[in-house]
Amino acid sequence: MSLLSPIVAIFSKIWDCGAVRAVYICELKENLDSLKSEMRKLKGERDEVKRKVNEAHEKQMKPRERVETWLQMVDEIELEVEPVIEKASQRISTMCLGGCCPMNCCSSYKIGKRVAEKLTVVNKLITYGNFIEVADPLALAKVEEMPCRPTVGMDSLLENVWKCLTEEDEVGIIGVHGMEGIGKTTLLKKINNKFLGTGHDFDLVIWIEVSKESNVRKVQKSIGERLGLKLSQDESHDGVRARVIFNVLSKKRFVLLLDDICDPVDFEDVGIPRPNRTNKSKVVITTRSQDVSLRMLAQKNFKAECLSWNEAWDLFQMIVGKETLNSHHQIPELAVRVALECQGLPLAVDTIARTMAGKKAPHEWNDALNNLVRESTSTQCAVHLPATLLTIETVIRPNEIGIDPTLPTTVGAGPSYDLVLPTAGHR
Structure with a gap:
C-alpha cells in the first residue's frame, strides 16, 4: 500500500494537469467568443470615457490619474488581444469533434490558456x-x-x-479715469502683478479687457474662461x-480688474456679486x-x-538708451523735441521711444519730429515748463547723457532746430 501511494499521487497530478489542459x-x-464580445x-466603455475626458479638457478640468492609467491599459490590452484572437480563430478551424480534438494538443493548449487569461484581464478592466x-x-x-512695460510716474496713483x-473695507468699487494713452491699462496690469509678490487675503484676481466692442456675453465669456x-454662448442664455458666474464668485473673495470700459x-447682468463690507471683494475699473465711474457707483x-516733463524725459531716455542719444551731437536736442511732442502721454512716449531706439542718424530724428509736428493736433495734455526755462540745457540735463557742453544748446542757436518750449499756460 505504501508503495502504491506515491504512484497514485503522481498519476493524480498528471490527470489533474491533463484535465486542466483539456478544459x-x-x-x-x-x-474566444466571450473574448470577442467582452x-x-x-472598447465601447473606453470610447465613452474618452468622450468624457475630452469634455473635461474643454471645461479646463484635469483627468484623474486612475482614469488615464485605465485608458492606457485598455489600449495595451487591445493590441495584445488582436493577435491572440487571430491565432485562436485559425486553431479552431483545424480542430475536430466539436473543438475537443486538436491536431496539435500542445499548441492548442497554449492558445486556449492565452485566450482565457486575456478574457480575465478584459473582464477586470x-x-x-x-x-x-x-x-x-x-x-x-x-x-x-500680465506682461507689463516699464513705467515712470505711476507710483502715487498705484499706491492710492x-x-x-487692501486697507479700506468700505471701498468696494474703485474708478480710474483719464484720456486714451494715459497709462490706465498699464496701471491695471501693475496692480494685477503686484498681487503676485505681495501677501493678500484674496482668493482670486481677475483681469478683463472690456473695450468698446464688448457686451454682456463677451464679458461673461472672459470671466468664465478665467x-x-x-x-453656453447662446444669446438667450445670458441669465443662465x-x-x-455668480455662484462661483459669491463663494470667493475676489478682485476684478475691468479695463477700458x-x-x-x-x-447683475454679468453675474458679478457687488462688492461690500461683508464679502470684502473689490472691483477696479478704468475708463x-x-x-x-460715477454711473457704476x-x-x-x-x-x-x-x-x-522730467518723468516723460526719464522714460524716453530709459527706452531709447544712452548709446543712441550719444551717437551724434545733434541727437540730444532732437530727442528733446521729439519727447516734447509726446505731450506727457505714457503710451506715446513708450511707442515713439521704442521706434527711435537705435536710430543714430540725425535725419531719422528730423523725419520723426516733422511727422509728429504734422500729426499733433491736441494740447490738452501738453507738459508744463516754466517760461523762464529757455534753454535745452535746462531740459535735457546734458551731464546725464554726456552732451558736449561746448555745443550750442540755446534755443535757436542751430540753423535748423528752433525749439519752442511750452509756456506756463499750456496744459
Missing part, C-alpha cells in the same frame, strides 16, 4: 472602468501675471488704488451664464470718462494724469 482546449471556442464592450467622475477641476491660479484694495467654466457694466475715483 483550455475544449473551451477554446467558447472563451472586448467590444470594453470592464469592472474597473465604471467611473463616476473622470476629472477634477484645475486649481485656479490666484493671480495670472492699492490702499483702497474661472475655468464652460459657458450670470447665475453660473466705455459704457457702464451692469454687475476714459469719469461719468462711467465707484466709491473712490482717481484721475490718471499725464507725466511731468
Whole structure:
C-alpha cells in the first residue's frame, strides 16, 4: 500500500494537469467568443470615457490619474488581444469533434490558456472602468501675471488704488479715469502683478479687457474662461451664464480688474456679486470718462494724469538708451523735441521711444519730429515748463547723457532746430 501511494499521487497530478489542459482546449471556442464580445464592450466603455475626458479638457478640468492609467491599459490590452484572437480563430478551424480534438494538443493548449487569461484581464478592466467622475477641476491660479512695460510716474496713483484694495473695507468699487494713452491699462496690469509678490487675503484676481466692442456675453465669456467654466454662448442664455458666474464668485473673495470700459457694466447682468463690507471683494475699473465711474457707483475715483516733463524725459531716455542719444551731437536736442511732442502721454512716449531706439542718424530724428509736428493736433495734455526755462540745457540735463557742453544748446542757436518750449499756460 505504501508503495502504491506515491504512484497514485503522481498519476493524480498528471490527470489533474491533463484535465486542466483539456478544459483550455475544449473551451477554446467558447472563451474566444466571450473574448470577442467582452472586448467590444470594453472598447465601447473606453470610447465613452474618452468622450468624457475630452469634455473635461474643454471645461479646463484635469483627468484623474486612475482614469488615464485605465485608458492606457485598455489600449495595451487591445493590441495584445488582436493577435491572440487571430491565432485562436485559425486553431479552431483545424480542430475536430466539436473543438475537443486538436491536431496539435500542445499548441492548442497554449492558445486556449492565452485566450482565457486575456478574457480575465478584459473582464477586470470592464469592472474597473465604471467611473463616476473622470476629472477634477484645475486649481485656479490666484493671480495670472500680465506682461507689463516699464513705467515712470505711476507710483502715487498705484499706491492710492492699492490702499483702497487692501486697507479700506468700505471701498468696494474703485474708478480710474483719464484720456486714451494715459497709462490706465498699464496701471491695471501693475496692480494685477503686484498681487503676485505681495501677501493678500484674496482668493482670486481677475483681469478683463472690456473695450468698446464688448457686451454682456463677451464679458461673461472672459470671466468664465478665467474661472475655468464652460459657458453656453447662446444669446438667450445670458441669465443662465450670470447665475453660473455668480455662484462661483459669491463663494470667493475676489478682485476684478475691468479695463477700458466705455459704457457702464451692469454687475447683475454679468453675474458679478457687488462688492461690500461683508464679502470684502473689490472691483477696479478704468475708463476714459469719469461719468462711467460715477454711473457704476465707484466709491473712490482717481484721475490718471499725464507725466511731468522730467518723468516723460526719464522714460524716453530709459527706452531709447544712452548709446543712441550719444551717437551724434545733434541727437540730444532732437530727442528733446521729439519727447516734447509726446505731450506727457505714457503710451506715446513708450511707442515713439521704442521706434527711435537705435536710430543714430540725425535725419531719422528730423523725419520723426516733422511727422509728429504734422500729426499733433491736441494740447490738452501738453507738459508744463516754466517760461523762464529757455534753454535745452535746462531740459535735457546734458551731464546725464554726456552732451558736449561746448555745443550750442540755446534755443535757436542751430540753423535748423528752433525749439519752442511750452509756456506756463499750456496744459
